[in-house]
Amino acid sequence: MTNTPTTPNATIRDVARLAGVSVATISRYLNNPEVVSEETRKVVQDAMASLKYVPNTAARNLANRRTNTIGLLLTDIRSDFFTPMLRGIEGVTNEENYRLLISTVGNRLNPQALPLGPENTDGLIIFLDTLSEDQLRKMTETHYPMVLIHQSPPADLPIPVVTIENKAATQRLITHLIDVHGRRAIGFLRGPEDNQDSGWREQGYRAAITAHGGQVNEDFVCYGGFDRTQGYKATLALFASHPETDAVFTGDDETAIGVLKALQELGKVVPDEVSVVGFDDQILSPFLSPPLTTIHAPTEQVGSEATRQLIRLIRTGEADPITLLPTELVIRRSCGCNFPA
Amino acid sequence: MTNTPTTPNATIRDVARLAGVSVATISRYLNNPEVVSEETRKVVQDAMASLKYVPNTAARNLANRRTNTIGLLLTDIRSDFFTPMLRGIEGVTNEENYRLLISTVGNRLNPQALPLGPENTDGLIIFLDTLSEDQLRKMTETHYPMVLIHQSPPADLPIPVVTIENKAATQRLITHLIDVHGRRAIGFLRGPEDNQDSGWREQGYRAAITAHGGQVNEDFVCYGGFDRTQGYKATLALFASHPETDAVFTGDDETAIGVLKALQELGKVVPDEVSVVGFDDQILSPFLSPPLTTIHAPTEQVGSEATRQLIRLIRTGEADPITLLPTELVIRRSCGCNFPA
DNA sequence: CTGAAAGCGCTTACAG
DNA sequence: CTGAAAGCGCTTACAG
16 A cells, blocks of 8 residues: 655745735734734635645744643553543643643653653643652753642642542541441552552541541551552452451552452452442442442543643643642442442 | 743754854754764764753754654543553554654544644544544545554545454354354344444354354344443343343443343343353453453554554555454353353 | 744755 | 755744
C-alpha cells in the first residue's frame, strides 16, 4: 500500500494572492475575524475554501511562542484508574481548545531526557510519582507551568496539587464497620509505602479505631502494592496469623478482587463472616460478588480539575495551591449491609 | 499560587555566539553531530550546557515540515479496551521517538473541524467509527498517512487496517460449547449492528452451528451495544421467550457481566445449567464468578502494530493493507470446563 | 480597516 | 569541516 505525497498545502501567501489582499489580512481573519471588513471577510473565506487552506500549526506556534498543547506525564498506562482520569483531562483540553500530548516515563529512571517540556507543551500534568524531587525543582526554576495529581510537591516548591479527600472518608468507612457491623479485627491492606493517599487513609483508619477506644494492632496494617495478586497473598497471610480477622479494608478496589478470591478459598463467607471494603469505587466494583462497599473517588473530576488549574496557571500565572476533591461512602453488600440486588 | 515568566530561553543564535561559531554549525551538531569536528563539538556542548539550551520544537517542525508527532483519534475514552490499546500505541511512539497527541471527536458529529490533522501530526491512528466515509475519503485525497483500527475502510480507499481475527476463533468457541458441553440453544448477544468485529463473529457463530447440522434460530441472535446493562436486559428477554436457552455467547466480556447478573437473578446456575462465554479476555474476565471462558484479543498488540504500520507509512510511504492479529481460545470455568481454581 | 516589513528559531543547499 | 543567506509559514507593531 503506497502513499505518495501530493501537491504541498496552500500557505497564507497563496490565500492572500488569490484573495487579492495582504497576508496580514489573512492572519487577522484567522485570529480576529471581527477586525476585518465584512466584504474582505467574504473574499478571504472563498479563497481559503477553494484552496482548502489549513493554517500551519508549527508556524503559528513559532510566531506566537506557545504551543496550545498541554502534556500528561505518567509512569505507565494501567488500571481502571487511568481511563476516567484521562477522560476528565481530555474533556477539558478539548473544551478549551488545547491539544493533549501523552507520554510515559520509566519510573524516575533516566532523569535527563523528558519527552515533554517547554519545547512542545505550554504546561504539564504530572501523575503520581513520575518525577524525582530534583526534576521537579529544576522545572520549577524555569517557571514552566505544572500541576501534580495525587501527590504533593516537596515542601518548598509552589506546584499546585489536585487530589482527593482520603482521611475523613476512611474514618467514616471504618466507623461504619465498627458501629453498624460490630467489626473489631479489621485488617488494612494499606498499599505502597510511599503512596501519599495511603498515608492519609491510614490516618483515617487509625483515627476511627482510636475514637472507638480501640488500639491499632500493627499486625493488621499490611503494606503492599495496589494489585490483585498482592491482595490475595496478603489476605492468606493475614488470616494465617490472625484467623480472628473479621473485616478487610483494602487501599483500592483492585486489591479487593484478590481479597475476595482468597476469602473464598479460605471458606470465609463475605460478608457474613468477614466484611470487605475498598477505596476508589472503580467501574467493576458494583459487579463484584458481593458488590463492594467502598469510597467513591471522583477520578474523572481529578483529571478535569487538574486540567482547569493548569490552563489557568498558563493563562494567568495563578492557580489554587491545593484542590481537595470530596469523596463519598458507597454502601453496597460486602460490608454486611443489605444492598438492593 | 503565582508563576511569573522568567528570562526567555536561549536560542540557537545565543549558543552560536557563545561558542564562537555559526548557527549552521549548532544546527549540524543537533542533527548530525558526526559531521562537526571533535573540537568544535566540545565547544558547542559547553555553550549549550551553560545556556541550558533547549531547541524550539515549533521552529524545527516549521523548518523540517514535519511534526514528529502522531495522533490518535477516538470517539470516547471508556472501557477496559482502551487502556491496553493506548499502552501499545504509546510504547511504540516512545520507542520511535514520536510524540502522541490524543483527541476525541463526538461520534461523527461536526464533520468539519478535526482537532488532529496534517497541521499538527505526521499521521493518524483512527479508532473504530470515529470518522465518516466522507471524511476518510477527503483525508485520503490529501495523502495524509492514516491507519484504521478495528474497522475496514470503504472498499476503494487504500487505508491500512489493523484488527483481529474474529471468525475462526468464534467458530472454535461455539464448537467447544456444542461438542464438549452439548449445548444446543446458544444465545448470541452480537453487539452493535454496524460493528465489523460483530459481523465476523456472527459468521463464526453461524458457521459453527451449521457445521454441526444445526440451523440458526434468528431469535437467538440479539443486537445491542457492548454494555453491561444491555447484556443484563437482553438476557432477561431471551430467557423470557426462550427458557430452553442453555448457553449465552456475548460479543464482549463487558456484556458478560450483565449476563451473569441476569442469570443469577433468574436462578440459573452458571455453568451447570447455562454456559456463558465472551470475547476479548479483558483484565477482569478471570475474576468474574465463575471465571469467564472467552477469546483472548491481543488489544495491546493491535495498538503497537497499528503504530508501527503508521510510522512505516510516514517514513516510506508504504504499509501492509491489512494486518490481522491472531486470537486465542481461553478456557476457564463459565463454559462448564473444570478451570483450576 | 489594511499593507509592508521585521521577526519567531530553526534547517539546508551552496560555496569555500 | 564551516559560514552566509534564504526559507519554513505564520503574527504583529507601525503607519496610513
